Amino acid sequence: MTQIESVEKLIKKINVTPRAQMHDKTLNDALAAQEKSKNEQSANIEPNIWRIIMKNRITKLATAAAVVLIAVLGITFLDKSVPSAYAIEQTIQANHTVRFLHLKSFIEPNDEPIESWVEFDARGQLKNMRLKKPAWLDPEDGETIIVWKDNKMRLYSKRKNFLFIMKDQEIAAQVLENIELLDPKLAVERLKTEQEQGKVEVVIVEPSNKSEPIIVTATNIEQDNEPFPRAILFVDQATRLVNSVEAYKLEDGEYHKMVTVEYYDYNQPITSEMFTLDDVPDDAVLMDETTQEIGLLQGDFTDNEIAIEVVRQFLQALIDEDYAKAGKMWGAVPADRMKKAYGQTRFIRIISIGEPTEIPAMRALKVPCKIEIEKDGQVSVWEPEHSYVRQVHGQPERWAINGGFYGI
Amino acid sequence: MIEDKLLILRFKHGSQRALARIYEKYEGYLLTLATALLNDVNSAEDIVHDFFVSFAQSADSLRLEGSLKGYLATCVANRTRDTIRKRRRQPDALDESIQIRSNVKGPQSIAMCNEGLQLLSGAIAQLPYEQREVIILHLRGGMKFKAIAQSLNVSINTAQSRYRYGLDKLRTLLDGEV
Numbered sequence: 001m002t003q004i005e006s007v008e009k010l011i012k013k014i015n016v017t018p019r020a021q022m023h024d025k026t027l028n029d030a031l032a033a034q035e036k037s038k039n040e041q042s043a044n045i046e047p048n049i050w051r052i053i054m055k056n057r058i059t060k061l062a063t064a065a066a067v068v069l070i071a072v073l074g075i076t077f078l079d080k081s082v083p084s085a086y087a088i089e090q091t092i093q094a095n096h097t098v099r100f101l102h103l104k105s106f107i108e109p110n111d112e113p114i115e116s117w118v119e120f121d122a123r124g125q126l127k128n129m130r131l132k133k134p135a136w137l138d139p140e141d142g143e144t145i146i147v148w149k150d151n152k153m154r155l156y157s158k159r160k161n162f163l164f165i166m167k168d169q170e171i172a173a174q175v176l177e178n179i180e181l182l183d184p185k186l187a188v189e190r191l192k193t194e195q196e197q198g199k200v201e202v203v204i205v206e207p208s209n210k211s212e213p214i215i216v217t218a219t220n221i222e223q224d225n226e227p228f229p230r231a232i233l234f235v236d237q238a239t240r241l242v243n244s245v246e247a248y249k250l251e252d253g254e255y256h257k258m259v260t261v262e263y264y265d266y267n268q269p270i271t272s273e274m275f276t277l278d279d280v281p282d283d284a285v286l287m288d289e290t291t292q293e294i295g296l297l298q299g300d301f302t303d304n305e306i307a308i309e310v311v312r313q314f315l316q317a318l319i320d321e322d323y324a325k326a327g328k329m330w331g332a333v334p335a336d337r338m339k340k341a342y343g344q345t346r347f348i349r350i351i352s353i354g355e356p357t358e359i360p361a362m363r364a365l366k367v368p369c370k371i372e373i374e375k376d377g378q379v380s381v382w383e384p385e386h387s388y389v390r391q392v393h394g395q396p397e398r399w400a401i402n403g404g405f406y407g408i
Numbered sequence: 409m410i411e412d413k414l415l416i417l418r419f420k421h422g423s424q425r426a427l428a429r430i431y432e433k434y435e436g437y438l439l440t441l442a443t444a445l446l447n448d449v450n451s452a453e454d455i456v457h458d459f460f461v462s463f464a465q466s467a468d469s470l471r472l473e474g475s476l477k478g479y480l481a482t483c484v485a486n487r488t489r490d491t492i493r494k495r496r497r498q499p500d501a502l503d504e505s506i507q508i509r510s511n512v513k514g515p516q517s518i519a520m521c522n523e524g525l526q527l528l529s530g531a532i533a534q535l536p537y538e539q540r541e542v543i544i545l546h547l548r549g550g551m552k553f554k555a556i557a558q559s560l561n562v563s564i565n566t567a568q569s570r571y572r573y574g575l576d577k578l579r580t581l582l583d584g585e586v
Binding site: 004007009010011013016017018022023025030033034035036037038233358363 | 428578
């Protein structure tokens with residue numbers, strides 16, 4: 001090693017550890033500055049979050065939260081300056097005491113709802129969640145039960161009969177963040193912003209018949225880029241809690257109902273069994289990303305390089321009929337299951353593997369590739385449409401296939 | 409990194425968790441860069457602090473074309489350069505290199521920096537800032553010469569020349585020590 005190389009190596013080793021005191025001060029100051037900035041700016045964040053969540057297959061769990069979010073959107077739109085015996089603060093105050101939620105979200109034109117059960121802790125943050133996802137939402141996985149508990153996600157697909165377990169700080173943070181949007185305190189902040197900016201028109205109808213709900217129609221004045229510019233809330237006159245919310249999109253000058261969220265059993269304690277997945281069949285295929293090493297170690301590879309290498313090794317394992325290795329590259333899929341999915345095809349050779357492109361919404365890289373295969377006596381070139389590679393959940397130093405080649 | 413893209417996305421949507429995560433992830437890296445550039449931990453802490461407070465308010469205007477890490481490094485380097493310029497403009501300021509050398513021997517710096525690197529820090533402090541900047545950003549910041557050249561508004565050749573001259577001088581200063 002030359003002296004220059006020694007110097008270079010030494011410089012790379014320079015490291016300064018932040019002092020705890022300064023660390024906390026900087027973080028607190030930055031968070032305070034961000035909060036102040038948010039209050040001062042027009043933070044029209046909700047519709048964007050909705051779009052992100054709906055695009056993100058990884059965080060399907062958050063779908064229910066996103067649908068619930070629409071309810072918060074409605075709350076946000078309310079204007080307390082409108083003369084009425086009813087005031088939004090009453091609903092917000094009522095929400096303070098809500099620890100358990102059971103809700104059904106209907107998305108047009110589907111009849112079967114997304115059903116979820118949510119438990120918040122004393123601070124209003126997500127503690128446990130169960131989500132029943134109908135087949136129409138994801139035909140590939142079919143009807144799916146997702147349970148969120150202790151920052152660990154368990155997903156069971158009836159159609160595929162597999163149980164997928166993962167733990168990932170980033171996704172945990174994302175789910176928690178989405179749920180935080182339900183926090184009444186945050187809703188109040190958004191309400192204030194909307195009030196100050198005069199962005200909404202609100203009509204409140206409070207029937208004299210106390211058995212009928214208060215109807216609050218909030219229409220966003222600036223409708224450009226708003227996926228749901230109108231929300232209608234139905235508020236119980238006695239409890240001041242929201243019974244249901246309807247969200248509307250604007251098309252050709254007319255409002256069309258897109259989503260209905262119905263709330264049931266406010267604060268009825270949900271049994272702990274609801275937040276387990278003990279009812280999964282014994283023969284379900286277990287894909288547990290929390291207990292084994294998956295995919296390849298990134299080491300000195302760049303993201304693109306490791307993504308290409310994962311695909312190369314995965315395809316080579318199929319060519320070699322090494323289904324155990326292929327399963328490991330995929331993400332803890334047992335060998336027999338891999339063989340069942342891929343064993344009917346003879347993988348002849350890799351024709352090409354191209355440069356990856358980022359798919360941020362999936363937190364994945366798409367790696368284009370071509371493989372010569374033989375199936376049913378026919379030789380052809382296979383170009384998988386969804387050849388994704390991603391960092392393993394909870395093992396960010398490792399990368400694995402993210403599905404989409406063949407269905408498992 | 410994909411995680412960074414997601415963090416930025418969420419940060420732009422107002423997420424406090426995303427900001428905290430960005431801070432936790434890159435605080436040490438940026439403090440190391442600033443300290444290596446200034447050879448003064450206290451000033452480096454101030455720069456990182458001021459930068460993050462400013463960054464926290466930039467969600468609406470932030471437009472990232474490259475990596476988050478590179479962006480953060482460039483911002484901190486820019487602030488560090490401004491600090492150096494301000495020092496130079498102050499008529500009663502101590503000679504920069506003398507000040508830096510004196511600071512590096514302070515108890516806090518010694519406690520916070522890796523052992524055995526004080527000698528190197530002292531030598532780096534004797535380099536002209538332009539050379540020091542390219543060396544630190546490239547070797548410790550992991551930035552490519554192209555990105556460094558763009559952030560400094562100089563040609564790639566100039567950035568590489570500064571790197572070579574700086575390393576040569578470091579080798580001479582540290583002759584026999586490494």
